[in-house]
Amino acid sequence: MAELIDHANELVDLNLQVALAKARLNREAISATHCCDCKEEIVEARRIAAPGCVRCASCQEDIELFAKQWKG
Numbered sequence: 001m002a003e004l005i006d007h008a009n010e011l012v013d014l015n016l017q018v019a020l021a022k023a024r025l026n027r028e029a030i031s032a033t034h035c036c037d038c039k040e041e042i043v044e045a046r047r048i049a050a051p052g053c054v055r056c057a058s059c060q061e062d063i064e065l066f067a068k069q070w071k072g
Helices: 003-026 043-049 057-071
Strands: none
Touching: none
């Protein structure tokens, strides 16, 4: 039972983090057209979904994975 409660608490925390991240998004921010790391074009769908982005999805994923491993 405690395991189930822990899992539920983790889900609540994750939902809260997502909600806070969405609230912090500056919908007026201008996204870069090209990735600051690999210089590839950032697709329009990403620029719309993540206003103010400066990396392509692939490079952003690499950065987040590195940060997760560094923390861990």
